[in-house]
Amino acid sequence: MSEEVQPEWLEALEKIPLVSRLRRKESLKRFNTWRIGGEAECLIDVVNVGDLALILPFIRKHRIPWFIIGKGSNLLVPDNTWQGIIIHLSGDFKCWEPSEESEDSKNNHVTAGAALADVTFAQRCVPKGWGGMEFLIGIPGTIGGAIAMNAGAHGAETADFLKEVEWMDMLGDLHTTPAEKLEFRYRYSELNGNFGRIITRAVFALNESDPETVEKKLLECQQFRKEKQPYNQPSCGSVFKNPSGDYAARLIEASGLKGTIKGGAQISPKQANFIVNLGDASSDDILSLINTVRESVLRKYSIDLVPEVQILQSAVYG
Ligand SMILES: Cc1cc2nc3c(=O)[nH]c(=O)nc-3n(C[C@H](O)[C@H](O)[C@H](O)COP(=O)(O)OP(=O)(O)OC[C@H]3O[C@@H](n4cnc5c(N)ncnc54)[C@H](O)[C@@H]3O)c2cc1C
Structure with missing residues (x-):
């Protein structure tokens, strides 16, 4: 069995005197409303500004991939492990x-x-x-x-x-x-x-x-x-921004895509600008539907829909 390789910065991070809880190998599924995605190498429940003021310069100094997450209600989390730090505010x-x-x-x-x-x-x-x-x-x-x-x-x-x-x-x-x-x-x-x-x-x-x-x-x-939204299915709300003078949902529906399924993800039959997780959707299933929508709407209406949803990727180092 191969030994687990820890990131180099972890030991130094653990030495910072933080009040905040540091979690290792935390599944991100319960940190986003699509209920998908892999683990984070490290997730910190930051409880006060004092701790935040220690963590951010540390991230910057060590050039660690990082991201701040709210309730992940507008976030697509990749299926593979996030190799950096997720900041999750709580407490104060x-x-x-x-x-x-x-x-x-x-x-x-x-x-x-x-x-x-x-x-x-x-x-x-x-x-x-x-x-x-x-x-x-x-x-x-x-x-x-x-x-x-x-x-x-x-x-x-x-x-x-x-x-x-x-x-x-x-x-x-x-x-x-x-x-x-x-x-x-x-x-x-x-x-x-x-x-x-x-x-x-x-x-x-x-x-x-x-x-x-x-x-x-x-x-x-x-x-x-x-009445209007699939409120009882995991989603991230509207996937695309409305283009000027039109509605993304109308364009997606008019492109005949309502109800389209890819793996465990579906373009909601109730609201075409929502993609719902039918139970075991992967991040790739959702990305694939996002691409299908963009290509179809571009082909039919010459409109390039811009995703509203944020994709978990490394933030700048400041
Ligand atoms: C069922 C459903 C309905 C929705 N309806 C609407 C709607 O009507 N209108 C609407 O606008 N949105 C809607 N949304 C989308 C989403 O809820 C909003 O965009 C929401 O504001 C995202 O908040 P969050 O805390 O979940 O942020 P996250 O999804 O966790 O993060 C979103 C972005 O904000 C950044 N961020 C989060 N917290 C901070 C912080 N403290 N400092 C700096 N950056 C931060 C993240 O880095 C990321 O880039 C809906 C989503 C769902 C699931």
């Missing part, structure tokens, strides 16, 4: 700190941690009577992922409610940037792990409303998901 990064009421500031601000679940954020807005971000109830990611992807639905997007974002660079330095100084576009933000920038927390300003109205909107958003 799940904070929810509503602003104190004062005479000169409105009581509609909240500081939310990057690891807080979008669903939790949406639910906590209800008793406060804070409107605008009810769409988060249908997005199974984190606040960090919502900012990085500028997630949105029903005509609203995350950037609309952002006041400022706290993020860390690969040197371990923390920055606080007002939202108006950051570039956000449709499902794009200049703050993303892919660019060596880790969102740690953010301040949001919500619309002042009342709990009944916010709850009603929340239920409408949930109802929409149940």
Whole structure:
């Protein structure tokens, strides 16, 4: 039997005095909503900014492949072993700190941690009577992922409610940037792990409303998901961005691809822009369907659909 070869950087990593838990050979299947993919050589549940400030410069110094993952709800994880470090925020990064009421500031601000679940954020807005971000109830990611992807639905997007974002660079330095100084576009933000920038927390300003109205909107958003999307099958939501003036789902359906199966993956018969895992899909099955869609839509409509889904690959070293 061959002995397991450890990466050279592992011993040095284990010597850093971290509070955070370091996991070895962790299956990534439960870290993404498609429920697919191989193991990570190392996954760290980073619990505070102090630890993050030690880990990022270490990664940079040793040029280790790395990636930051939220809930992996917009992520395609390869089937083979990820030979680097996966950063998974938890602990302090799940904070929810509503602003104190004062005479000169409105009581509609909240500081939310990057690891807080979008669903939790949406639910906590209800008793406060804070409107605008009810769409988060249908997005199974984190606040960090919502900012990085500028997630949105029903005509609203995350950037609309952002006041400022706290993020860390690969040197371990923390920055606080007002939202108006950051570039956000449709499902794009200049703050993303892919660019060596880790969102740690953010301040949001919500619309002042009342709990009944916010709850009603929340239920409408949930109802929409149940009716229009295969909510009970593992997926990553919309696989492709909508091209300007059209819908990816319409183009895929019109190309006759709804229901197409490859291995254990299927283009959802319910929503053509979703690819679902029928049970034992591999990353390659999904990539193959992505390629089929792109080629067919390009051939028929001369439109090159751009994937919205992120592919787990090495981030820059900063
Ligand atoms: C059923 C379903 C429905 C969905 N509906 C919608 C929808 O209506 N609208 C929509 O916009 N999206 C939707 N999505 C897609 C997805 O949920 C969003 O893009 C979400 O914001 C991703 O968050 P996440 O925490 O899971 O990020 P991940 O998928 O883990 O990561 C996505 C990207 O963000 C980066 N990232 C994550 N956290 C950080 C951080 N702290 N700092 C820097 N970069 C970070 C990652 O490196 C990666 O590049 C849906 C997905 C599913 C499964």
